[in-house]
Amino acid sequence: MHVTFQRIQIFVTLLLLIGWLMAVRASEPITVIYGRGRESLMNLTINGQSQLEKGDLAAAQRSLDAVIKADPTFYPAYYIRLEVFLNQRKYQEAIQDCNEAFRKDSTFAEAALLRARQTITSVATARA
Numbered sequence: 001m002h003v004t005f006q007r008i009q010i011f012v013t014l015l016l017l018i019g020w021l022m023a024v025r026a027s028e029p030i031t032v033i034y035g036r037g038r039e040s041l042m043n044l045t046i047n048g049q050s051q052l053e054k055g056d057l058a059a060a061q062r063s064l065d066a067v068i069k070a071d072p073t074f075y076p077a078y079y080i081r082l083e084v085f086l087n088q089r090k091y092q093e094a095i096q097d098c099n100e101a102f103r104k105d106s107t108f109a110e111a112a113l114l115r116a117r118q119t120i121t122s123v124a125t126a127r128a
Helices: 002-018 020-025 039-053 057-070 075-087 091-104 109-127
Strands: none
Touching: 039 057, 039 075, 057 075, 075 091
Protein backbone atom coordinates (compact mmCIF):
# COMPACT_ATOMS: atom_id res chain seq x y z
CA MET A 1 0.00 0.00 0.00
CA HIS A 2 2.85 2.37 0.88
CA VAL A 3 4.61 1.72 -2.45
CA THR A 4 1.36 2.34 -4.33
CA PHE A 5 0.86 5.63 -2.50
CA GLN A 6 4.41 6.68 -3.36
CA ARG A 7 3.84 5.85 -7.03
CA ILE A 8 0.65 7.90 -7.04
CA GLN A 9 2.46 10.81 -5.40
CA ILE A 10 5.18 10.63 -8.06
CA PHE A 11 2.56 10.43 -10.82
CA VAL A 12 0.68 13.44 -9.48
CA THR A 13 3.89 15.43 -9.04
CA LEU A 14 4.98 14.66 -12.60
CA LEU A 15 1.53 15.48 -13.91
CA LEU A 16 1.59 18.84 -12.16
CA LEU A 17 5.12 19.62 -13.31
CA ILE A 18 4.41 18.66 -16.90
CA GLY A 19 1.03 20.32 -16.91
CA TRP A 20 2.00 23.69 -15.45
CA LEU A 21 1.36 25.35 -18.80
CA MET A 22 -2.11 23.88 -18.83
CA ALA A 23 -2.66 25.15 -15.32
CA VAL A 24 -1.93 28.69 -16.49
CA ARG A 25 -4.67 28.29 -19.10
CA ALA A 26 -7.09 26.86 -16.54
CA SER A 27 -8.23 30.33 -15.51
CA GLU A 28 -9.48 31.02 -19.04
CA PRO A 29 -13.16 30.38 -19.76
CA ILE A 30 -13.85 27.10 -21.51
CA THR A 31 -14.67 27.69 -25.16
CA VAL A 32 -16.26 24.80 -26.98
CA ILE A 33 -16.39 24.87 -30.75
CA TYR A 34 -18.95 22.47 -32.09
CA GLY A 35 -20.10 21.93 -35.62
CA ARG A 36 -23.51 22.23 -37.17
CA GLY A 37 -25.89 19.62 -35.80
CA ARG A 38 -24.18 19.49 -32.41
CA GLU A 39 -26.10 22.39 -30.94
CA SER A 40 -28.64 20.02 -29.42
CA LEU A 41 -25.80 18.10 -27.75
CA MET A 42 -24.46 21.30 -26.25
CA ASN A 43 -27.92 22.31 -25.07
CA LEU A 44 -28.39 18.92 -23.41
CA THR A 45 -24.93 19.21 -21.81
CA ILE A 46 -25.81 22.66 -20.45
CA ASN A 47 -29.08 21.21 -19.18
CA GLY A 48 -27.11 18.48 -17.40
CA GLN A 49 -24.87 21.11 -15.83
CA SER A 50 -27.92 23.05 -14.61
CA GLN A 51 -29.36 19.88 -13.10
CA LEU A 52 -26.03 19.24 -11.39
CA GLU A 53 -25.98 22.76 -9.95
CA LYS A 54 -29.51 22.22 -8.60
CA GLY A 55 -28.42 18.98 -6.96
CA ASP A 56 -30.43 16.64 -9.19
CA LEU A 57 -27.56 14.24 -9.80
CA ALA A 58 -29.65 11.44 -11.31
CA ALA A 59 -31.24 13.73 -13.92
CA ALA A 60 -27.87 15.29 -14.70
CA GLN A 61 -26.30 11.89 -15.25
CA ARG A 62 -29.18 10.81 -17.53
CA SER A 63 -28.79 13.96 -19.64
CA LEU A 64 -25.05 13.55 -19.95
CA ASP A 65 -25.30 9.82 -20.64
CA ALA A 66 -27.66 10.66 -23.51
CA VAL A 67 -25.15 13.14 -24.96
CA ILE A 68 -22.28 10.66 -24.72
CA LYS A 69 -24.41 7.91 -26.27
CA ALA A 70 -25.34 10.22 -29.17
CA ASP A 71 -21.75 11.42 -29.69
CA PRO A 72 -18.93 9.72 -27.75
CA THR A 73 -16.47 12.36 -29.00
CA PHE A 74 -18.27 15.29 -27.32
CA TYR A 75 -15.80 15.89 -24.47
CA PRO A 76 -17.72 18.60 -22.55
CA ALA A 77 -20.29 15.97 -21.56
CA TYR A 78 -17.55 13.83 -20.00
CA TYR A 79 -16.28 16.83 -18.07
CA ILE A 80 -19.68 17.68 -16.59
CA ARG A 81 -20.48 14.01 -15.93
CA LEU A 82 -17.25 13.58 -13.99
CA GLU A 83 -18.46 16.35 -11.67
CA VAL A 84 -21.66 14.33 -11.19
CA PHE A 85 -19.57 11.26 -10.35
CA LEU A 86 -17.47 13.24 -7.88
CA ASN A 87 -20.64 14.38 -6.11
CA GLN A 88 -21.83 10.75 -6.02
CA ARG A 89 -18.42 9.64 -4.68
CA LYS A 90 -17.97 7.39 -7.70
CA TYR A 91 -14.26 8.06 -7.91
CA GLN A 92 -13.27 5.41 -10.46
CA GLU A 93 -15.95 6.59 -12.88
CA ALA A 94 -14.82 10.19 -12.36
CA ILE A 95 -11.23 9.26 -13.20
CA GLN A 96 -12.41 7.41 -16.32
CA ASP A 97 -14.36 10.46 -17.49
CA CYS A 98 -11.35 12.71 -16.77
CA ASN A 99 -9.19 10.47 -18.90
CA GLU A 100 -11.79 10.33 -21.65
CA ALA A 101 -12.24 14.12 -21.74
CA PHE A 102 -8.48 14.53 -21.87
CA ARG A 103 -8.18 11.92 -24.66
CA LYS A 104 -10.81 13.74 -26.70
CA ASP A 105 -9.00 17.07 -26.32
CA SER A 106 -5.47 16.93 -24.91
CA THR A 107 -5.41 20.72 -24.49
CA PHE A 108 -8.32 20.52 -22.06
CA ALA A 109 -6.45 21.61 -18.92
CA GLU A 110 -9.43 21.22 -16.61
CA ALA A 111 -9.55 17.46 -17.25
CA ALA A 112 -5.88 17.01 -16.34
CA LEU A 113 -6.21 19.08 -13.18
CA LEU A 114 -9.37 17.30 -12.07
CA ARG A 115 -7.74 13.94 -12.73
CA ALA A 116 -4.88 14.92 -10.43
CA ARG A 117 -7.31 16.18 -7.78
CA GLN A 118 -9.41 13.04 -8.02
CA THR A 119 -6.39 10.76 -7.74
CA ILE A 120 -5.33 12.53 -4.55
CA THR A 121 -8.88 12.39 -3.16
CA SER A 122 -9.32 8.69 -3.87
CA VAL A 123 -5.97 7.85 -2.28
CA ALA A 124 -6.81 9.90 0.81
CA THR A 125 -10.21 8.21 1.04
CA ALA A 126 -8.68 4.76 0.70
CA ARG A 127 -6.17 5.49 3.46
CA ALA A 128 -8.83 6.79 5.86
